[in-house]
Amino acid sequence: MKKKLAALLCGVMCVGAFTGCSSTELAYLKMSKDLMDTMETCKVEGKMQADIDFDALQGFLVDVAKATDAEYYDEMYAEGMPSGKKTVTVDYDMNMDMEKLTYDMSFDLDYAGKNYDLGTMYYSMTEGIYVTTDTIWGAYQLAGDFAEGYEDSYIFSDAFAKDLKATLAEDKYVELLSPAYLTGVDLSEAVPQNGYGDLYDAVFTFYEDVLDGFETGMVTRTGGGYRIEADGQEVAQLLVDLLDFVADNPEQVMDATEAYMMAVMDSAVSATEEDKAMMQQAFTEMRASQQDFVAAAEQMSILLAEAVQEKSISMVLDSFSYDAKVTKAGNGFDSTASYDVTHKGKQVMNLTTDATLVKSDVSVTVPQTGVTVDELKEKLAVLENEKYNPVTGVSVSWGWYGENDYADLYTMRSVAEGAFFNNDYNWADLIVKENRAYLPLRAICDVLGEEVGWENATKTPYVLQGGQRIDMKGLLQDGRAFVAVRDFEKLGYTVEYNAFDDGFKTVDILK
Numbered sequence: 001m002k003k004k005l006a007a008l009l010c011g012v013m014c015v016g017a018f019t020g021c022s023s024t025e026l027a028y029l030k031m032s033k034d035l036m037d038t039m040e041t042c043k044v045e046g047k048m049q050a051d052i053d054f055d056a057l058q059g060f061l062v063d064v065a066k067a068t069d070a071e072y073y074d075e076m077y078a079e080g081m082p083s084g085k086k087t088v089t090v091d092y093d094m095n096m097d098m099e100k101l102t103y104d105m106s107f108d109l110d111y112a113g114k115n116y117d118l119g120t121m122y123y124s125m126t127e128g129i130y131v132t133t134d135t136i137w138g139a140y141q142l143a144g145d146f147a148e149g150y151e152d153s154y155i156f157s158d159a160f161a162k163d164l165k166a167t168l169a170e171d172k173y174v175e176l177l178s179p180a181y182l183t184g185v186d187l188s189e190a191v192p193q194n195g196y197g198d199l200y201d202a203v204f205t206f207y208e209d210v211l212d213g214f215e216t217g218m219v220t221r222t223g224g225g226y227r228i229e230a231d232g233q234e235v236a237q238l239l240v241d242l243l244d245f246v247a248d249n250p251e252q253v254m255d256a257t258e259a260y261m262m263a264v265m266d267s268a269v270s271a272t273e274e275d276k277a278m279m280q281q282a283f284t285e286m287r288a289s290q291q292d293f294v295a296a297a298e299q300m301s302i303l304l305a306e307a308v309q310e311k312s313i314s315m316v317l318d319s320f321s322y323d324a325k326v327t328k329a330g331n332g333f334d335s336t337a338s339y340d341v342t343h344k345g346k347q348v349m350n351l352t353t354d355a356t357l358v359k360s361d362v363s364v365t366v367p368q369t370g371v372t373v374d375e376l377k378e379k380l381a382v383l384e385n386e387k388y389n390p391v392t393g394v395s396v397s398w399g400w401y402g403e404n405d406y407a408d409l410y411t412m413r414s415v416a417e418g419a420f421f422n423n424d425y426n427w428a429d430l431i432v433k434e435n436r437a438y439l440p441l442r443a444i445c446d447v448l449g450e451e452v453g454w455e456n457a458t459k460t461p462y463v464l465q466g467g468q469r470i471d472m473k474g475l476l477q478d479g480r481a482f483v484a485v486r487d488f489e490k491l492g493y494t495v496e497y498n499a500f501d502d503g504f505k506t507v508d509i510l511k
Contacts, residue, residue, distance in 0.1 A: 046355030173370030202263035225327030232317030332358035
């Protein structure tokens with residue numbers, strides 16, 4: 001079976017969370033199917049609100065860390081974290097077209113009495129994920145107002161903000177992920193040949209068949225719809241009970257799963273008869289080793305039951321509760337949900353959502369071009385390197401446990417906190433010959449911003465500085481030039497070498 005339809009259906013199958021096969025739970029599943037039908041082309045308007053007590057959150061994180069490892073906890077969680085109670089609200093509008101596997105979503109966020117326009121995100125399994133540059137700018141403004149303790153950083157200075165805004169204005173969209181990176185597969189034929197109706201039927205038939213005889217007790221009827229309530233311990237116990245149910249009913253689970261997977265393959269444009277035969281063979285082999293299947297489910301149940309008894313995990317589960325409602329409203333649905341985290345009698349966080357979904361003919365146009373994340377980072381890296389946080393040198397280290405085949409590189413900068421848009425940590429091959437260390441010329445010069453050249457006739461590498469050529473002869477290996485550490489002094493750098501008793505060595509090449 002191709003991965004693409006399996007990935008597509010993951011979201012659909014999540015509708016069955018907290019359900020079993022009681023009459024109420026089956027009725028909830030039926031309404032969920034109606035909701036999925038409505039979602040094929042729809043508009044959604046919603047609001048999310050997060051109330052966070054950052055002082056209580058800090059205490060909670062420290063207590064969880066203590067429970068995880070009594071030897072390791074400190075106040076590191078407070079670094080960059082706001083203090084006191086804060087409220088964040090997000091209003092959003094979404095257009096969804098499941099027939100084309102696309103949606104767009106626009107956001108407005110309010111925090112501490114200030115509004116942030118977070119632009120629009122575009123999602124398509126066949127065309128990728130894009131955001132507007134307004135999204136980047138809004139997120140940058142929010143980060144500057146949200147973080148505490150970084151007010152003096154150049155990244156939030158007026159000058160950098162001005163340069164960032166000018167850089168973002170050069171493009172309208174940013175491509176966050178391409179389709180290939182998003183899934184690793186070709187999605188050109190991901191839409192089922194007869195739409196999603198048959199797939200929805202298969203999903204909910206699967207739930208009815210695979211969970212026959214299993215009840216959660218978490219779903220109740222409410223006016224015009226259903227309510228789902230659970231706390232963290234109940235959710236964990238539900239997973240343990242579900243694994244036990246699978247172990248006790250292996251044939252039922254296998255039969256329902258095979259029927260579901262074959263229905264998925266029947267709807268797939270690209271599924272061949274060979275694909276279907278391979279799927280059936282896989283289930284035949286699974287049935288032949290049914291005891292292994294049961295043993296695996298039992299072992300997973302035991303491991304999960306043991307895990308939830310761990311002090312830190314139990315503490316997290318004890319803190320969490322969930323309450324949601326879904327009701328039919330006209331030609332759509334209303335949904336509300338509340339997620340609570342409490343600790344030592346204090347509310348750490350409460351997240352509420354309220355959304356209305358209405359059937360509607362919509363058209364989602366995904367941008368066809370945009371600057372990539374890497375391209376945007378390169379632009380900002382130039383800004384950083386040339387103006388706000390220039391490179392002052394490179395620190396090289398090697399020799400751990402006698403290892404002399406490679407070295408770690410760390411870019412040294414004028415501002416202590418390091419770079420925001422560059423990877424300041426890297427590694428390079430190393431040659432140690434006759435107690436002298438040789439480093440790859442280009443790798444070091446790329447960090448230092450030097451221009452490297454090569455004279456093929458004499459096999460000589462060189463560096464150009466102010467129009468002057470400086471030869472950098474050393475060793476050639478696999479077509480690459482390695483030069484002795486001290487030879488970087490020819491380029492005007494100061495070289496500081498340190499050797500330690502355990503074989504560990506460092507070299508700082510400083511401007």
